[in-house]
Amino acid sequence: MIADNLVVDARTGRRTTWGELVQRAVPRPTPTAHVVERSVDALPAVAALKDGGELLVVAAGRLDEALAEELRTAGFDLVAGDEVRAATSPRAAEDGRVWLLTSGSTGRPKRVGHTLGSLSTVTGELAPRTWLCPYSPGTYAWWQVITLGLGVPGQDLVLVDPADLDDWLTPALEHGVTAVSGTPTFWRRTLMRHGAELQKLPLEQVTLGGEPVDQAVLTQLTEAFPDARVSWIYASSEVGASIVVHDGRAGFPVEWLDRDVPGRPRLSVVDGELVITSPHHGTDASGAEMTGAVRTGDAARVEDGRVLVTGRLDRDELNVGGSKVSVGAVRDLLQSHPEVAWAAVRGRKAPLVGTMVVADVVAGPGSDVNADDLTRWAAERLPEYAVPRRIKMLAEIPAKETLKSDV
């Protein structure tokens, strides 16, 4: 069902409805991966799903050449604006299939299959709300908010892009936002940047998801928005929205572990890893249902009667202020510079955005390229959040790094 709710582009103020988007939608007959810079760029493709088609949405900053080739080999045309790179193994679309990308155990993104139905996990009637959606397009959290606006009456959306998060409060006030779902990094940045002004925004619902949620940020939000319900959600592409906690505390009660309740996910901790068997599961890349226990790749531990979910067991994907960055894509870009011999890219803890991209670089023989040159060069080729802001020039490639294929 398409609810004719409003969708507002926070950057331009442009307002439209899902009904209008559906009317204008032009379905593509072949599986399509839409590579988008902005949330609103993906909406026509989402609306076109009403008439079938097979869709994957990926943020431009997340797509490296290896992923692009994987998708084309898997039958996807890559569409970025007017540019189309055709599939190398064309096939017919599986009507209604929606693909999400998640990090596999090897660190390479893998595809998880859903439908608009399996992504829509909200049940029952909801009070009318205007939601701010600050998530990176194509992520599970983004799809959660998008399907809420698409399918649940009275749920309007204001889409703000990760690049515009410094200024989200102004459009939120202008468009009457009453509910905001964001990552803990998003909320930390908001509390630090807009602390005193937040009381102007009469939120009814504050939701956190997409990253580990700690007690400090929950407490700060409860104090900043005393009239709002503060909730955190554990969700992923593979297991859907599996844990929802409304009591303002980090973690979930240990009593929820290993409990079988019809229609609800079964939660376990195995060897320090959160394991979930979920009714909201997706399919794997071959289309097989992931009905069994899924190792989430997230670390979990029990403390004071609560099960705390503390972070990824692997660290191959960076989250810069809510935007996902592929370490490999940035490293590939730096290493494509004609005067760069070697580059290693990693995340470094930083205020406001949580993590920043930093790099170690070795220049080629005879080159005098410096860190500022490379930052400027990268800034012309990468989304702002993916640009390495601190580049350390090394005299030679570290010996231990030459033994690794992916640093």
Next chain:
Amino acid sequence: METLDRPAVRKLMAEVVAVQGKTLPDDDTAKLADIGFRSLDFSELALRVEDEIGDELNFEAAGLRSIETIGDVLDLLVEIQGQ
């Protein structure tokens, strides 16, 4: 532990904007929004300060505040060093 005074932090801030081809205004009341100094720039500045002083900054000590001007940034980064 070494600490940076306000002029030293201001110099680092000028370096951050210089990479983008911009000049930092002399006026501490200049609005960050007007000079295009965004969260990523602030974060980069914090890392530069950390590299200079050889220690991690503790932003939890900063408390709730609004950061709108060059002066707000300088006040914060001078205040939280060593906390």
